[in-house]
Amino acid sequence: MDPEFTVMLRPFLKYAGDQELTESSRLRDLGLDSMQAIELLFAVEDNFGVMIPDDKLVDSTFETVGGLWAEVAQLRREPS
Secondary structure (H helix, E strand, O other), X not given: OOXXXXXXXXXXXXXXXXXXXXXXXXXXXXXXXXXXXXHHHHHHHXXXXXXXXXXXXXXXXXXXXXXXXXXXHHHHHOOO
């Protein structure tokens, strides 16, 4: 995972504290709620220059840190 990605995530995870964010860290367990998920979506798109398609805006995409990063990384590899 990109360290910049985990730094960007922290403000959205009120229960993360100083704990390490791993690929299996569950976003909801760390405090991400539905309103913050929308804000996080915009932050991800702005910071990483991607647009997450509607079919990826599902709970499973936002389940874990690694799951969300996998989507972002995939979108960054795809040609524009």
